[in-house]
Amino acid sequence: MPAAASFDGAILVVRTEGPLPRRRRAHAKRTPDERVLDVLGRAISSGAPPVSRLALDVELAAMAPATKLAIAADLECWLAWCAHENRAAVPADPEDLVRYLVTLEADGKKPATLERRLASIASLHKMLSVRADNLPTAAPIVRSALRGHRRRHGAPQRQAAPLRLGGELGEVPGFTITALLAACASDLQGVRDAALLSLGYDAGLRVSELTAVTLADLRPQLDGAGLLYLPRSKTDQQGQGAWAWLSPETMRRVGQWCSEADITEGVVFRRVGVDRRRQRAKELADERWGEDGTADAAELVTYTVGSAPLSRPGVTGIYRRVALAAARQGHAVIPAGQLDAAIAALSTHSLRVGLTQDLLAAGEDGLAIAQALRWSSPSTALRYGARLRAENGAASRVLAQARK
Incomplete structure (x- = not known):
C-alpha cells in the first residue's frame, strides 16, 4: 500500500515501502x-x-x-x-x-x-x-x-579521479562535490544521491564503509554536526571501531533522505526504484482537463525504496550519473572532448581521494590525514597528494617570484 502520495502539476508521486522487484538471474547469487x-x-x-x-x-x-x-x-x-x-x-x-x-x-x-x-x-x-x-x-x-x-x-598505480569539495574551499578544475550536489534532483532519488555524496566526502569513506552505514551509527551533536561510528573497516578487521566527523550540512541531507524515504532503522543508503508510466488524468486522484475538454495525460511516478544496501557498482553508477548531469547543467566545466574520460575516471574511491587532497591543500600533515581517514600509515595520503605537494612545495614557494 502507498505510504504517501502527492500531486504536483501533472505528476503524481507515490512512494511505497517494501522490497524492490528482483532482477532475474540465471543462478542464485553465491556468498x-x-x-x-x-x-x-x-x-x-x-x-x-x-x-x-x-x-x-x-x-x-x-x-x-x-x-x-x-x-x-x-x-x-x-x-x-x-x-x-x-x-x-x-x-x-x-x-x-x-x-x-x-x-x-x-x-x-x-x-x-x-x-x-x-x-x-x-x-x-x-x-x-x-x-x-x-x-x-x-x-x-x-x-x-x-x-x-x-x-x-613499472608504473604508478592508477589513481581514482578526486572529487574535491570546491566552492567554499576554492575552485578546482574538473568535477567537485559542490558541482555534483547542485546537480542532484529534488526528487527522492536525488535527495538520496546528495546525502550519499555529502556523507561519503565528509567521512572519507571506502565504498564498503559507505554502503554499511546504518542509522544506529549516526550520533547527532548539539551544534548540528554529527559523528559516524565505523564498527569495522579495511584496516580494522578485528572490529575495534573508529569515529568520523560529519558536517551540519551532511546531517541535514541525511535527515531529509531518511525522512522522505521513511527509513527508521537499518542501512541508510538503499536502491530507489523509479517507475514512470503515462496515465490519463481521469485515472488519477485529481483530474486535469485541457482547453479542448479532454483529459490531459499525466505521469505517474512511483518510488520504491528497497531494504538492502547499495552495491559497489550502484555507488559508482550514482557518481557518474550525477557527474554527467552536473556537466550538462553547467555546474562543472570539462574541456571539450574530455567529458567521457572524466566521468570514467570517477570511482568509489574518488571521495576519499578528494578529501585527502583538500586536507593536504589546507596544510594538514600526512599523519593527521592518516588518522582522519583511518590509514595505518601516512604513505597513502602522501601518494594521493604528490601533485599537490609539488605545486605548493618548497621549490614553488621560493622560485615562483624569482623565475617569472
Missing part, C-alpha cells in the same frame, strides 16, 4: 565463502590428501568478504590458464607460474595485478595445506620473473 570453496574444489586434483575442514573454516573466517571475492576471481583466472595449458593447478610448478606471468604480461596486466594473482595462488596452497612451508610462488625463478616484469612495465 563469498561459497565462491572460494567452489574454486578450491575444482583446484584439487584426484588423489590429493584430505583437507582439514576446520583449518579451512579458520582461514576463511580470518578473511574479509572482499578479500574472498578477490581471491576467487584470481583463482578462476589461474584455473582457466591451467586447463588451457593442461597443467596442474595444485601444487603449482614454479616454471608454470613463470609462464603464467608471461601470459599476463602479454595481456597488458600491470605489476600490481601480477603480485595479487601470485598472492591468491599462495593462499590457495595455504588453504589446501599444500607446500604451505615451501610455497611455489616464493621460488627464486618466480620472484625474478616478477622483478623483470616490474622493471619493464
Whole structure:
C-alpha cells in the first residue's frame, strides 16, 4: 500500500515501502565463502590428501568478504590458464607460474595485478595445506620473473579521479562535490544521491564503509554536526571501531533522505526504484482537463525504496550519473572532448581521494590525514597528494617570484 502520495502539476508521486522487484538471474547469487570453496574444489586434483575442514573454516573466517571475492576471481583466472595449458593447478610448478606471468604480461596486466594473482595462488596452497612451508610462488625463478616484469612495465598505480569539495574551499578544475550536489534532483532519488555524496566526502569513506552505514551509527551533536561510528573497516578487521566527523550540512541531507524515504532503522543508503508510466488524468486522484475538454495525460511516478544496501557498482553508477548531469547543467566545466574520460575516471574511491587532497591543500600533515581517514600509515595520503605537494612545495614557494 502507498505510504504517501502527492500531486504536483501533472505528476503524481507515490512512494511505497517494501522490497524492490528482483532482477532475474540465471543462478542464485553465491556468498563469498561459497565462491572460494567452489574454486578450491575444482583446484584439487584426484588423489590429493584430505583437507582439514576446520583449518579451512579458520582461514576463511580470518578473511574479509572482499578479500574472498578477490581471491576467487584470481583463482578462476589461474584455473582457466591451467586447463588451457593442461597443467596442474595444485601444487603449482614454479616454471608454470613463470609462464603464467608471461601470459599476463602479454595481456597488458600491470605489476600490481601480477603480485595479487601470485598472492591468491599462495593462499590457495595455504588453504589446501599444500607446500604451505615451501610455497611455489616464493621460488627464486618466480620472484625474478616478477622483478623483470616490474622493471619493464613499472608504473604508478592508477589513481581514482578526486572529487574535491570546491566552492567554499576554492575552485578546482574538473568535477567537485559542490558541482555534483547542485546537480542532484529534488526528487527522492536525488535527495538520496546528495546525502550519499555529502556523507561519503565528509567521512572519507571506502565504498564498503559507505554502503554499511546504518542509522544506529549516526550520533547527532548539539551544534548540528554529527559523528559516524565505523564498527569495522579495511584496516580494522578485528572490529575495534573508529569515529568520523560529519558536517551540519551532511546531517541535514541525511535527515531529509531518511525522512522522505521513511527509513527508521537499518542501512541508510538503499536502491530507489523509479517507475514512470503515462496515465490519463481521469485515472488519477485529481483530474486535469485541457482547453479542448479532454483529459490531459499525466505521469505517474512511483518510488520504491528497497531494504538492502547499495552495491559497489550502484555507488559508482550514482557518481557518474550525477557527474554527467552536473556537466550538462553547467555546474562543472570539462574541456571539450574530455567529458567521457572524466566521468570514467570517477570511482568509489574518488571521495576519499578528494578529501585527502583538500586536507593536504589546507596544510594538514600526512599523519593527521592518516588518522582522519583511518590509514595505518601516512604513505597513502602522501601518494594521493604528490601533485599537490609539488605545486605548493618548497621549490614553488621560493622560485615562483624569482623565475617569472
